[in-house]
Amino acid sequence: MRKNHWIARLAGLLLISYTLLVVGVMAAGTAGTQSDPLVTLSYLNDTFLSQLLGKVDERLAARDKELTDKLNAQVQVDTKALAEQYGGSVQTGDNASSMDTFVVVTLAKDETLRGEIGCEVMLRVGTATCVSPSSPGLIDETDASTLESGKALVKNHLYMMTIDDRGVKATAANTKLLVRGGYTVS
Secondary structure, three states: OHHHHHHHHHHHHHHHHHHHHHHHHHHHHHOOOOOOOOOOHHHHHHHHHHHHHHHHHHHHHHHHHHHHHHHHHHHHHHHHHHHHHHOOOOOOOOOOOOOOOOEEEEEOOOOEEEEOOOOEEEEEEOOEEEEOOOOOOEEEOOOOEEEOOOOEOOOOOEEEOOOOOEEEEEOOOOEEEEEEOOEEEO
């Protein structure tokens, strides 16, 4: 009888091993299916990561453009408000001028530069005269005097336009002026 007991134990152990083997094979057979795919490290490094970084770069570029556009719009609004508040102007193109820096303006003979109130000019090359419909014409900041209409500007003197419709007319070709403030050339 003992012999039979040992055979029963062996048969039970074989049955349990077979059951575990079948369950293991079934579990291994379901891994890597369409519904539960296996992911390899090379897929993560080569494909997934590059796609993810591409999407992140696209979103960052879009956000950067959006913020840059907002910032530029705000700068324009603030610049315009400051120009209106302090009486200067910010212009672009041939008659551009900054409110805090000088720019070189070249005038041909008989061209006239008309400045806004607060515009400053300094004659550097050539000759020019004051243009003004009434007195005073320009204020000579260098020697604290006034310059009447038709009178010649002195080189390297700084002149300010303190009343509307004041300007400087070039009387020589290629007259160069340093200008700070809003102006137009005609």
